[in-house]
Amino acid sequence: MSIRHGLLALLSQGPRYGYQLRSEFEASTGATWPLNIGQVYTTLSRMERDGLVAPGEQDEQGRVVYAITPKGQAELDQWFATPVAQADRPRDELVIKLAMAVTAPGVDVARVVQAQRSATMRTLQELTKVKRGVDARNDTARRLVLDSMIFQAEAEQRWLDHCEAVLAASSHPTPQETK
Template sequence: MSIRHGLLALLDQGPRYGYQLRTDFEARTGATWPLNVGQVYTTLARLERDGLVEPAGEDDEGHQFYAVTEAGRAELRAWFDTPVPRTNPPRDELAIKLAMAVTVPGVDVSAVVQGQRRHSIKALQDYTRLKGRALAGEARPGAGAAPASAGSDLAWLLVLEQLIFQTEAEIRWLDHCETRLAQQAELQQARAAEATEAAEAGGAAGQEPGRTFRPGRRRTRS
Protein backbone atom coordinates (compact mmCIF):
# COMPACT_ATOMS: atom_id res chain seq x y z
CA MET A 1 0.00 0.00 0.00
CA SER A 2 1.43 3.40 -0.98
CA ILE A 3 0.60 5.84 1.81
CA ARG A 4 2.93 8.29 0.10
CA HIS A 5 0.88 8.40 -3.10
CA GLY A 6 -2.42 8.22 -1.25
CA LEU A 7 -1.56 11.41 0.62
CA LEU A 8 -0.45 13.08 -2.62
CA ALA A 9 -3.80 12.20 -4.18
CA LEU A 10 -5.63 13.86 -1.28
CA LEU A 11 -3.41 16.96 -1.36
CA ASP A 12 -3.98 17.25 -5.10
CA GLN A 13 -7.54 18.25 -4.18
CA GLY A 14 -6.42 21.03 -1.85
CA PRO A 15 -4.20 21.79 1.16
CA ARG A 16 -4.78 19.75 4.30
CA TYR A 17 -3.16 19.21 7.66
CA GLY A 18 -2.12 15.86 9.14
CA TYR A 19 -5.30 14.89 10.98
CA GLN A 20 -7.45 15.83 7.98
CA LEU A 21 -5.30 13.62 5.76
CA ARG A 22 -5.64 10.72 8.15
CA THR A 23 -9.43 11.13 8.36
CA ASP A 24 -9.87 11.50 4.60
CA PHE A 25 -7.61 8.53 3.84
CA GLU A 26 -9.54 6.24 6.19
CA ALA A 27 -12.89 7.55 4.94
CA ARG A 28 -11.97 6.72 1.32
CA THR A 29 -10.82 3.20 2.21
CA GLY A 30 -13.38 2.45 4.90
CA ALA A 31 -10.61 2.31 7.54
CA THR A 32 -9.39 -0.90 5.93
CA TRP A 33 -5.79 0.30 6.38
CA PRO A 34 -5.89 2.57 9.45
CA LEU A 35 -3.22 5.24 9.82
CA ASN A 36 -1.94 6.99 12.90
CA VAL A 37 -1.16 10.70 12.87
CA GLY A 38 2.53 10.05 13.50
CA GLN A 39 2.71 7.92 10.36
CA VAL A 40 1.03 10.69 8.37
CA TYR A 41 3.44 13.38 9.56
CA THR A 42 6.47 11.14 8.99
CA THR A 43 5.32 10.62 5.40
CA LEU A 44 4.67 14.34 4.96
CA ALA A 45 8.19 15.12 6.16
CA ARG A 46 9.63 12.76 3.54
CA LEU A 47 7.42 14.23 0.84
CA GLU A 48 8.57 17.73 1.78
CA ARG A 49 12.20 16.57 1.77
CA ASP A 50 11.71 15.20 -1.75
CA GLY A 51 10.10 18.45 -2.94
CA LEU A 52 6.69 16.86 -3.54
CA VAL A 53 4.77 18.88 -0.94
CA GLU A 54 5.36 22.22 0.77
CA PRO A 55 4.02 24.03 3.84
CA ALA A 56 0.91 26.09 3.07
CA GLY A 57 0.37 28.12 6.22
CA GLU A 58 -1.47 27.51 9.47
CA ASP A 59 -5.02 28.02 10.66
CA ASP A 60 -6.13 29.84 13.82
CA GLU A 61 -5.65 26.66 15.86
CA GLY A 62 -2.04 26.21 14.73
CA HIS A 63 -2.60 23.32 12.32
CA GLN A 64 0.17 23.17 9.70
CA PHE A 65 -1.30 22.80 6.21
CA TYR A 66 0.54 21.15 3.32
CA ALA A 67 0.03 21.58 -0.42
CA VAL A 68 1.21 19.46 -3.32
CA THR A 69 3.92 20.92 -5.60
CA GLU A 70 4.16 20.58 -9.37
CA ALA A 71 6.75 17.84 -8.83
CA GLY A 72 4.27 16.13 -6.52
CA ARG A 73 1.56 16.29 -9.18
CA ALA A 74 3.94 14.77 -11.72
CA GLU A 75 4.78 12.00 -9.25
CA LEU A 76 1.08 11.35 -8.68
CA ARG A 77 0.29 11.19 -12.40
CA ALA A 78 3.18 8.78 -12.95
CA TRP A 79 1.79 6.59 -10.15
CA PHE A 80 -1.66 6.51 -11.74
CA ASP A 81 -0.17 5.78 -15.19
CA THR A 82 2.19 2.97 -14.06
CA PRO A 83 0.85 -0.55 -13.37
CA VAL A 84 1.51 -1.95 -9.90
CA PRO A 85 4.51 -4.29 -10.40
CA ARG A 86 4.20 -7.99 -9.62
CA THR A 87 7.88 -8.81 -10.16
CA ASN A 88 8.53 -8.36 -6.43
CA PRO A 89 5.28 -9.37 -4.72
CA PRO A 90 4.81 -8.25 -1.12
CA ARG A 91 5.48 -10.81 1.59
CA ASP A 92 2.39 -12.83 2.44
CA GLU A 93 2.36 -14.00 6.05
CA LEU A 94 0.05 -16.95 5.34
CA ALA A 95 2.20 -18.26 2.48
CA ILE A 96 5.32 -17.91 4.65
CA LYS A 97 3.59 -19.68 7.56
CA LEU A 98 2.60 -22.69 5.44
CA ALA A 99 5.99 -22.84 3.74
CA MET A 100 7.61 -23.05 7.19
CA ALA A 101 5.00 -25.45 8.57
CA VAL A 102 5.66 -28.14 5.96
CA THR A 103 9.37 -28.10 6.79
CA VAL A 104 9.19 -28.05 10.61
CA PRO A 105 8.74 -31.48 12.26
CA GLY A 106 5.79 -31.86 14.59
CA VAL A 107 3.56 -29.21 13.00
CA ASP A 108 0.07 -30.37 12.02
CA VAL A 109 -0.10 -28.56 8.69
CA SER A 110 -3.66 -29.73 8.01
CA ALA A 111 -4.79 -28.14 11.28
CA VAL A 112 -3.07 -24.89 10.29
CA VAL A 113 -4.88 -24.91 6.92
CA GLN A 114 -8.26 -25.72 8.47
CA GLY A 115 -7.91 -23.03 11.13
CA GLN A 116 -7.03 -20.42 8.53
CA ARG A 117 -9.93 -21.50 6.30
CA ARG A 118 -12.40 -20.97 9.15
CA HIS A 119 -10.97 -17.52 9.79
CA SER A 120 -11.01 -16.60 6.09
CA ILE A 121 -14.60 -17.76 5.62
CA LYS A 122 -15.69 -15.59 8.55
CA ALA A 123 -13.80 -12.62 7.08
CA LEU A 124 -15.48 -13.23 3.72
CA GLN A 125 -18.89 -13.21 5.40
CA ASP A 126 -18.05 -9.93 7.15
CA TYR A 127 -16.87 -8.29 3.91
CA THR A 128 -20.01 -9.49 2.12
CA ARG A 129 -22.23 -7.97 4.82
CA LEU A 130 -20.33 -4.68 4.55
CA LYS A 131 -20.79 -4.72 0.79
CA GLY A 132 -24.53 -5.18 1.27
CA ARG A 133 -24.59 -2.19 3.62
CA ALA A 134 -22.56 -0.14 1.14
CA LEU A 135 -24.96 -0.96 -1.69
CA ALA A 136 -27.86 -0.01 0.58
CA GLY A 137 -26.30 3.41 1.12
CA GLU A 138 -25.39 2.95 4.79
CA ALA A 139 -22.46 4.88 6.26
CA ARG A 140 -19.10 3.20 5.85
CA PRO A 141 -16.68 2.70 8.77
CA GLY A 142 -14.60 5.75 9.60
CA ALA A 143 -16.86 8.11 7.64
CA GLY A 144 -17.92 10.12 10.70
CA ALA A 145 -20.79 12.52 10.51
CA ALA A 146 -19.67 14.22 7.29
CA PRO A 147 -21.85 13.50 4.25
CA ALA A 148 -20.29 11.01 1.85
CA SER A 149 -19.70 11.86 -1.78
CA ALA A 150 -20.55 9.54 -4.64
CA GLY A 151 -16.84 9.17 -5.38
CA SER A 152 -15.90 8.15 -1.85
CA ASP A 153 -18.80 5.68 -1.71
CA LEU A 154 -17.57 4.10 -4.94
CA ALA A 155 -14.01 4.02 -3.58
CA TRP A 156 -15.17 2.16 -0.47
CA LEU A 157 -17.19 -0.30 -2.57
CA LEU A 158 -14.18 -1.03 -4.80
CA VAL A 159 -11.99 -1.66 -1.77
CA LEU A 160 -14.58 -4.02 -0.31
CA GLU A 161 -14.90 -5.95 -3.55
CA GLN A 162 -11.12 -6.28 -3.79
CA LEU A 163 -11.07 -7.73 -0.26
CA ILE A 164 -13.87 -10.14 -1.19
CA PHE A 165 -12.11 -11.37 -4.35
CA GLN A 166 -8.81 -11.66 -2.48
CA THR A 167 -10.36 -13.68 0.34
CA GLU A 168 -12.20 -15.95 -2.09
CA ALA A 169 -8.90 -16.62 -3.85
CA GLU A 170 -7.24 -17.33 -0.49
CA ILE A 171 -9.92 -19.90 0.39
CA ARG A 172 -9.48 -21.61 -2.99
CA TRP A 173 -5.71 -21.68 -2.42
CA LEU A 174 -6.20 -23.24 1.03
CA ASP A 175 -8.40 -25.93 -0.56
CA HIS A 176 -5.61 -26.55 -3.07
CA CYS A 177 -3.04 -26.76 -0.25
CA GLU A 178 -5.12 -29.40 1.53
CA THR A 179 -5.38 -31.44 -1.69
CA ARG A 180 -1.63 -31.11 -2.22
CA LEU A 181 -0.95 -32.28 1.35
CA ALA A 182 -3.16 -35.34 0.85
CA GLN A 183 -1.39 -36.19 -2.42
CA GLN A 184 2.00 -35.85 -0.75
CA ALA A 185 0.93 -38.14 2.10
CA GLU A 186 -0.28 -40.78 -0.39
CA LEU A 187 2.99 -40.52 -2.32
CA GLN A 188 5.06 -40.99 0.81
CA GLN A 189 2.98 -44.02 1.82
CA ALA A 190 3.41 -45.55 -1.66
CA ARG A 191 7.17 -45.02 -1.55
CA ALA A 192 7.39 -46.57 1.91
CA ALA A 193 5.41 -49.61 0.72
CA GLU A 194 7.67 -50.00 -2.32
CA ALA A 195 10.76 -49.81 -0.12
CA THR A 196 9.37 -52.48 2.19
CA GLU A 197 8.52 -54.79 -0.72
CA ALA A 198 11.99 -54.29 -2.21
CA ALA A 199 13.65 -55.13 1.10
CA GLU A 200 11.55 -58.28 1.51
CA ALA A 201 12.25 -59.36 -2.08
CA GLY A 202 15.99 -58.84 -1.59
CA GLY A 203 16.00 -60.98 1.53
CA ALA A 204 14.15 -63.80 -0.20
CA ALA A 205 16.54 -63.74 -3.18
CA GLY A 206 19.50 -64.50 -0.89
CA GLN A 207 18.24 -68.02 -0.20
CA GLU A 208 17.87 -70.94 -2.68
CA PRO A 209 14.37 -72.28 -2.87
CA GLY A 210 13.80 -75.52 -0.95
CA ARG A 211 17.20 -75.59 0.76
CA THR A 212 18.15 -74.31 4.14
CA PHE A 213 21.73 -73.91 5.18
CA ARG A 214 22.61 -75.79 8.36
CA PRO A 215 26.07 -75.42 9.86
CA GLY A 216 27.90 -78.72 10.59
CA ARG A 217 31.34 -80.30 10.97
CA ARG A 218 33.60 -80.52 7.89
CA ARG A 219 34.58 -84.11 6.94
CA THR A 220 38.29 -84.84 6.71
CA ARG A 221 40.09 -87.73 4.94
CA SER A 222 41.81 -90.29 7.07
Protein backbone atom coordinates in the same frame (compact mmCIF):
# COMPACT_ATOMS: atom_id res chain seq x y z
CA MET B 1 -0.24 0.59 -0.07
CA SER B 2 1.86 3.65 -0.64
CA ILE B 3 0.92 6.12 2.07
CA ARG B 4 3.03 8.70 0.32
CA HIS B 5 1.10 8.41 -2.93
CA GLY B 6 -2.26 8.18 -1.18
CA LEU B 7 -1.54 11.47 0.58
CA LEU B 8 -0.38 13.05 -2.67
CA ALA B 9 -3.65 11.96 -4.31
CA LEU B 10 -5.62 13.67 -1.56
CA LEU B 11 -3.47 16.80 -1.80
CA SER B 12 -4.08 16.92 -5.56
CA GLN B 13 -7.69 17.81 -4.64
CA GLY B 14 -6.50 20.84 -2.66
CA PRO B 15 -4.45 21.83 0.40
CA ARG B 16 -5.04 19.89 3.62
CA TYR B 17 -3.61 19.51 7.10
CA GLY B 18 -2.47 16.24 8.69
CA TYR B 19 -5.59 15.18 10.57
CA GLN B 20 -7.71 16.00 7.54
CA LEU B 21 -5.45 13.83 5.36
CA ARG B 22 -5.71 10.96 7.82
CA SER B 23 -9.51 11.19 7.98
CA GLU B 24 -9.92 11.43 4.22
CA PHE B 25 -7.44 8.59 3.58
CA GLU B 26 -9.39 6.32 5.93
CA ALA B 27 -12.71 7.38 4.39
CA SER B 28 -11.37 6.73 0.88
CA THR B 29 -10.24 3.23 1.81
CA GLY B 30 -13.40 2.35 3.70
CA ALA B 31 -11.51 2.57 7.01
CA THR B 32 -9.83 -0.73 6.17
CA TRP B 33 -6.34 0.72 6.42
CA PRO B 34 -6.21 2.99 9.44
CA LEU B 35 -3.36 5.47 9.57
CA ASN B 36 -1.47 6.56 12.63
CA ILE B 37 -1.34 10.36 12.73
CA GLY B 38 2.39 10.17 13.43
CA GLN B 39 2.81 8.24 10.18
CA VAL B 40 0.96 10.99 8.32
CA TYR B 41 3.20 13.76 9.70
CA THR B 42 6.38 11.73 9.18
CA THR B 43 5.37 11.11 5.58
CA LEU B 44 4.52 14.79 5.07
CA SER B 45 7.92 15.74 6.48
CA ARG B 46 9.71 13.41 4.05
CA MET B 47 7.62 14.64 1.14
CA GLU B 48 8.45 18.25 2.08
CA ARG B 49 12.16 17.32 2.20
CA ASP B 50 11.81 15.72 -1.25
CA GLY B 51 10.03 18.78 -2.69
CA LEU B 52 6.72 16.97 -3.28
CA VAL B 53 4.65 19.11 -0.90
CA ALA B 54 4.97 22.59 0.51
CA PRO B 55 3.71 23.74 3.87
CA GLY B 56 1.48 26.78 3.86
CA GLU B 57 0.54 29.20 6.55
CA GLN B 58 -0.99 27.98 9.78
CA ASP B 59 -4.75 28.28 9.94
CA GLU B 60 -6.60 29.99 12.78
CA GLN B 61 -6.32 26.81 14.87
CA GLY B 62 -2.56 26.51 14.41
CA ARG B 63 -2.65 23.69 11.87
CA VAL B 64 -0.17 23.72 9.00
CA VAL B 65 -1.86 23.17 5.66
CA TYR B 66 0.15 21.31 2.99
CA ALA B 67 -0.16 21.64 -0.78
CA ILE B 68 1.15 19.43 -3.54
CA THR B 69 3.99 20.89 -5.64
CA PRO B 70 4.46 20.44 -9.40
CA LYS B 71 7.13 17.82 -8.60
CA GLY B 72 4.64 16.06 -6.32
CA GLN B 73 1.98 16.14 -9.05
CA ALA B 74 4.45 14.64 -11.52
CA GLU B 75 5.26 11.82 -9.09
CA LEU B 76 1.55 11.20 -8.49
CA ASP B 77 0.86 11.10 -12.23
CA GLN B 78 3.70 8.60 -12.66
CA TRP B 79 2.32 6.45 -9.81
CA PHE B 80 -1.14 6.34 -11.39
CA ALA B 81 0.40 5.45 -14.77
CA THR B 82 2.61 2.63 -13.43
CA PRO B 83 1.08 -0.82 -12.79
CA VAL B 84 1.74 -2.40 -9.40
CA ALA B 85 4.03 -5.40 -9.84
CA GLN B 86 3.56 -8.55 -7.79
CA ALA B 87 7.14 -8.11 -6.58
CA ASP B 88 6.21 -4.72 -5.10
CA ARG B 89 3.70 -6.27 -2.72
CA PRO B 90 4.69 -7.44 0.75
CA ARG B 91 5.45 -11.09 1.40
CA ASP B 92 2.42 -13.24 2.08
CA GLU B 93 2.69 -14.48 5.65
CA LEU B 94 0.22 -17.32 5.07
CA VAL B 95 2.27 -18.72 2.19
CA ILE B 96 5.42 -18.54 4.32
CA LYS B 97 3.61 -20.15 7.29
CA LEU B 98 2.38 -23.10 5.22
CA ALA B 99 5.73 -23.59 3.51
CA MET B 100 7.41 -23.68 6.92
CA ALA B 101 4.70 -25.93 8.40
CA VAL B 102 5.28 -28.51 5.66
CA THR B 103 8.99 -28.65 6.43
CA ALA B 104 8.89 -28.30 10.24
CA PRO B 105 8.82 -31.58 12.18
CA GLY B 106 5.74 -32.33 14.26
CA VAL B 107 3.48 -29.69 12.71
CA ASP B 108 -0.04 -30.81 11.80
CA VAL B 109 -0.20 -28.99 8.47
CA ALA B 110 -3.80 -30.05 7.94
CA ARG B 111 -4.72 -28.30 11.17
CA VAL B 112 -2.90 -25.15 10.09
CA VAL B 113 -4.84 -25.19 6.80
CA GLN B 114 -8.16 -25.80 8.57
CA ALA B 115 -7.57 -23.03 11.12
CA GLN B 116 -6.83 -20.61 8.30
CA ARG B 117 -9.85 -21.79 6.30
CA SER B 118 -12.13 -21.09 9.27
CA ALA B 119 -10.63 -17.65 9.86
CA THR B 120 -10.82 -16.75 6.18
CA MET B 121 -14.45 -17.86 6.00
CA ARG B 122 -15.31 -15.66 9.00
CA THR B 123 -13.55 -12.74 7.36
CA LEU B 124 -15.40 -13.36 4.11
CA GLN B 125 -18.74 -13.40 5.92
CA GLU B 126 -17.91 -10.19 7.82
CA LEU B 127 -16.81 -8.39 4.66
CA THR B 128 -19.93 -9.48 2.80
CA LYS B 129 -22.09 -8.21 5.65
CA VAL B 130 -20.29 -4.85 5.67
CA LYS B 131 -20.62 -4.59 1.89
CA ARG B 132 -24.40 -5.00 2.13
CA GLY B 133 -24.50 -1.79 4.18
CA VAL B 134 -22.48 0.27 1.69
CA ASP B 135 -24.28 2.72 -0.56
CA ALA B 136 -22.96 1.54 -3.93
CA ARG B 137 -23.85 4.81 -5.67
CA ASN B 138 -22.29 7.22 -3.19
CA ASP B 139 -19.43 5.24 -1.69
CA THR B 140 -17.65 3.79 -4.70
CA ALA B 141 -14.18 3.90 -3.13
CA ARG B 142 -15.29 1.90 -0.08
CA ARG B 143 -17.17 -0.58 -2.27
CA LEU B 144 -14.10 -1.16 -4.44
CA VAL B 145 -11.90 -1.71 -1.39
CA LEU B 146 -14.40 -4.18 0.09
CA ASP B 147 -14.77 -5.97 -3.26
CA SER B 148 -10.99 -6.36 -3.44
CA MET B 149 -10.85 -7.77 0.08
CA ILE B 150 -13.72 -10.18 -0.68
CA PHE B 151 -12.03 -11.35 -3.88
CA GLN B 152 -8.76 -11.87 -1.99
CA ALA B 153 -10.53 -13.91 0.70
CA GLU B 154 -12.26 -16.01 -1.98
CA ALA B 155 -8.93 -16.57 -3.74
CA GLU B 156 -7.38 -17.57 -0.41
CA GLN B 157 -10.14 -20.15 0.08
CA ARG B 158 -9.44 -21.59 -3.40
CA TRP B 159 -5.72 -21.68 -2.65
CA LEU B 160 -6.38 -23.51 0.62
CA ASP B 161 -8.42 -26.06 -1.39
CA HIS B 162 -5.38 -26.47 -3.60
CA CYS B 163 -3.11 -26.88 -0.58
CA GLU B 164 -5.35 -29.65 0.72
CA ALA B 165 -5.19 -31.40 -2.65
CA VAL B 166 -1.40 -31.17 -2.71
CA LEU B 167 -1.21 -32.43 0.88
CA ALA B 168 -3.52 -35.33 0.03
CA ALA B 169 -1.18 -36.33 -2.80
CA SER B 170 1.83 -36.16 -0.48
CA SER B 171 2.56 -37.66 2.91
CA HIS B 172 0.67 -34.94 4.83
CA PRO B 173 -2.86 -35.77 6.04
CA THR B 174 -5.70 -33.50 4.92
CA PRO B 175 -8.34 -32.12 7.32
CA GLN B 176 -10.77 -34.82 6.13
CA GLU B 177 -8.26 -37.56 7.06
CA THR B 178 -7.71 -36.15 10.55
CA LYS B 179 -11.42 -36.17 11.50
